[in-house]
Every structure is written in structure tokens, then in C-alpha cells.
Amino acid sequence: MALDRALLEQQMAQLPIVQYEFFPTCDLVFSERVRHICAHECTQYGKSWACPPAVGPVAECRAHCLSYPNALLITSLSEVTDIENLETTLATRVDHEELTRQVKSLFQAQGVDTFVLSTESCAICEHCAYPGGPCRFPEKMFPCVESQGILVTDLAEKFHIDFQAGGNLVTWFSLILYR
Numbered sequence: 668m669a670l671d672r673a674l675l676e677q678q679m680a681q682l683p684i685v686q687y688e689f690f691p692t693c694d695l696v697f698s699e700r701v702r703h704i705c706a707h708e709c710t711q712y713g714k715s716w717a718c719p720p721a722v723g724p725v726a727e728c729r730a731h732c733l734s735y736p737n738a739l740l741i742t743s744l745s746e747v748t749d750i751e752n753l754e755t756t757l758a759t760r761v762d763h764e765e766l767t768r769q770v771k772s773l774f775q776a777q778g779v780d781t782f783v784l785s786t787e788s789c790a791i792c793e794h795c796a797y798p799g800g801p802c803r804f805p806e807k808m809f810p811c812v813e814s815q816g817i818l819v820t821d822l823a824e825k826f827h828i829d830f831q832a833g834g835n836l837v838t839w840f841s842l843i844l845y846r
């Protein structure tokens with residue numbers, strides 16, 4: 668079903684979204700370099716169904732993402748007491764994940780099919796079932812944007828997203844791909 672964008676925008680205006688941008692999914696830049704960073708700099712690599720290598724090769728991720736021709740980027744801001752403290756900073760992500768879920772529901776209510784990507788690795792379960800068993804909540808789980816090989820710096824440049832908002836402010840972001 669085609670998206671009623673005006674209705675969605677009206678509904679999103681009620682949510683704590685700081686910035687949103689609609690764009691064609693084919694504008695996303697996919698790169699193997701992102702995977703290199705996942706593999707060498709992220710502690711979640713190989714530990715979650717939401718991250719590589721579990722999500723599959725970049726070429727497959729790209730093809731899957733492009734099967735949803737439209738994209739919506741949303742950002743939200745959280746204030747933390749100490750941005751250098753990774754644990755407390757990551758804890759504020761819960762609100763952004765809930766916000767992402769709410770936006771996904773708005774698409775679902777219009778009968779629009781989505782593939783949702785969010786920030787960081789999935790943290791729904793205390794211990795991820797990967798690799799011993801299947802994901803426990805495949806309908807609720809959002810793979811991380813970078814897991815698909817998507818170059819987030821390119822998105823930030825295109826849409827002037829300031830990830831260094833200053834002080835103790837954290838910018839969270841999600842991508843809702845839809846068809």
C-alpha cells in the first residue's frame with residue numbers, strides 16, 4: 668500500500684524526533700570498509716544476530732535494502748550526565764529504540780512493509796542467542812545501520828546531521844526502509 672506521507676508526518680510531529688529526512692534508498696552508500704571497522708573496532712562483531720557476520724555479506728545486505736526503494740531517516744537526542752561513560756550513554760538508547768518502534772508501527776498501521784535499521788547492536792535479550800540458536804525476537808530486532816555496510820558518515824554529510832551535538836548530548840539515528 669502507498670504511504671500517506673502527510674499523515675505520517677502529522678503523526679511524527681507528536682513524537683520526540685529531532686530531524687527526519689525522506690530519500691530514495693538507492694542514495695545509500697554501501698562499503699566493505701564499514702565491515703572492516705565492525706570486524707576490527709566493534710566489540711559486538713560476531714556476537715549478535717543484529718551484526719556481522721550473522722547479517723550476511725554486504726552485497727546481500729545491499730540487495731535486501733534496495734528491495735525497499737524508499738527510506739526515512741530519523742534522529743533523536745538524549746542528554747547524558749557524562750558522554751565519556753559508555754555504559755550510561757548506551758542506556759539512553761532505549762528511548763530511541765522505543766521511538767523507532769513507534770515510527771515502525773505508524774508505517775504498519777498504513778499497511779506499508781518496512782525493514783528497520785537502528786543504532787548499535789540489538790540489546791533486547793541480556794544474552795543474544797547467536798550463534799547457538801535462532802533470534803528470539805526476529806520481528807522486534809533491528810539490525811544496526813552499519814551492519815549492512817551503510818556509510819553513516821555519508822548520510823551525516825548529506826543531511827547535515829551533527830553527531831557531535833556538543834556537551835553531553837548524544838544523537839541517535841534509525842533508518843526505516845519501506846515499500
Ligand code: SF4
Binds near residue numbers: 715717
Ligand atoms: S532479539 Fe535477542 S536473540 Fe535476537 S538479535 Fe536481539 S539480542 Fe539477539
